[in-house]
Amino acid sequence: MVSLKDIAGHCGVSVATVSKALNGQSDISAETRERICAAAEEMGYMANAAARALKTRRSYNIGVLFVDQRSSGLAHEYFSAVLDSLRVEAEQNGYDITFINRNVGKRPTSYLQHCLHRGVDGVVIASVDFSDPMVAELAQSNLPVVTIDHVFPGRCAVLSDNTEGMRSLVRYALRRGHRDVALIHGELTSVTGKRLAGFREACEEAQLRIPAGRILQGAYHDSDTCYRLTKQLLSAPPRPTCIFFPDDFSAIGGMNAIREAGLRIPEDISILGYDGIRLSQMYSPKLATWKQDTAALGASAAAELIALIEQPGTAPEIRTVPGSLIEGESVDLRF
Amino acid sequence: MVSLKDIAGHCGVSVATVSKALNGQSDISAETRERICAAAEEMGYMANAAARALKTRRSYNIGVLFVDQRSSGLAHEYFSAVLDSLRVEAEQNGYDITFINRNVGKRPTSYLQHCLHRGVDGVVIASVDFSDPMVAELAQSNLPVVTIDHVFPGRCAVLSDNTEGMRSLVRYALRRGHRDVALIHGELTSVTGKRLAGFREACEEAQLRIPAGRILQGAYHDSDTCYRLTKQLLSAPPRPTCIFFPDDFSAIGGMNAIREAGLRIPEDISILGYDGIRLSQMYSPKLATWKQDTAALGASAAAELIALIEQPGTAPEIRTVPGSLIEGESVDLRF
């Protein structure tokens, strides 16, 4: 690896001058700057990130905390899409991303310690158990932090509009004439809470009372559980005419249960998913679902974090990313 | 951040002693070592990775090159699963992973330059256009490199057994009595080549001649293309009794085409996928497919790379990871 010293030797100047020329400082004459830059280019110079980070305390590295509970983190299309746009946005701004984990060397530590060790400039937290004290420790640290789909008091967050998403889905189903609807939701998290709120709002709006038995706790991204719960819903008459699922993936479990019961979708039972993954429009029938704008979520998170890093004064902002309704073909008209 | 100097001050020894105590060097008395380690623990010491990397030229960071052509990289379940197990294995060995891209700062460079800049200890390359000269440059550099699903001469590689996978699938279909089979394959890569070879071998073995029109080039992970090609296959009688698809995901496109033509799976047309993603066993019918051992692929790649890094003498090894046949319910008996 060629270093500043090599270039300095080659050009007959000091390392200080080379550094300043390469970094565009003003107290270098245009002529020498040209000469130095040309030499650097020609010699294939590449700054040593470690040395620079050591000196400047800026690593141009952002940490990403994605914990795949039930190994559905990276394999989950929603999160991998968010991660990917996050990565692209970060890279365009000159930042690399590294995954945060719980060991440095081979010894276990905390997420925060790991971040301090690596000297990341900031952190994006998503898809984790936000009740984990170790996550809270990281979120409350004095590193710049942006969370996705969760808000810690006083910190930045990027949210998918879960209340609006669920509200829109319910309104859509009610508009199509459904009155006896059921909801299977995921584990109780802030995301689930928002969606439940949206569900209730839309129902109240339509002066619809939903009996307790029509709201079941399932699990995200777990089609087996939804298969089971759907069977349960179908077995106790009267059947609902419409079922909301935690996400598109788990809706597949529900569809299987419905078909095994000899019922048709949407003629006998209408269904709605959530997420709008590509697959949802390949089922037949195409699924009615709420498309979360994963590209905007990831890019916003990165952009906001970088703003936080580069303009330390920035007030912590909570940005909500709108989604959109995909009508699909899985909700029948009932009049 | 507390540094070695702080600990040294606190314990009344030199930084050299602290460093050696913490790193388990032998020329430190047990008593002072205890004292220093205790102080380090209590003061919340965390080594500065940048300083260490600068001094030792080891970053404990491995670069991962995953390019998502057609944005199906991270969103592709196969690769995200491989990536995840790779990450876990690396982390367990004290390595972090960072994504390699083409810019340092905001200026574009090559993958190799980016690696040199970051000082990664080694690189895993997967899911890229292996004909890209910039990828070749990286692969032929003197960094430790492991590729997945592709072999560069003289370098380490971890391969999913594509020939065996396709051979097994074909044998399975032929065993069930199919004689007029069609294959839709992906873009021409070394992976596709292997699968084609497996396909041909199994056919020859059974003394089956496959007319040219029965082998079509489609695209990986692209259900639209497969939808179109399947329609084409179905429109020209005689129809094949069995179709092989590039992967499970694109098989969905094929299934839709088949069903739209009013045909049943598998009674009228049998189908086979490739990959064994979770979803494939949620379709109905469950898909006959070849399950690639993504967990082993990722873990092997990481393990092999780390071996290469830590024992520089290691001979470049090409490891093939076996997969397994999932029979599913999508291939009918034909006798």
Place this chain on the structure above:
DNA sequence: TAGGAGAACGAAAACGTTTTCGATAAGGAG
């Protein structure tokens, strides 16, 4: 012409480690 301003560059310290090598002390052998 003297003085000051500004432009261009360099010396050196610093960031936090690791590592070599020398120094000191203790202990054992003769």
Place this chain on the structure above:
DNA sequence: CTCCTTATCGAAAACGTTTTCGTTCTCCTA
């Protein structure tokens, strides 16, 4: 008691940067 080992520790250099603060030198103004 002297000499040689061995154990334990520290001083200092080095890794490759960035940045502060001088130092020169030129040129302009009064």
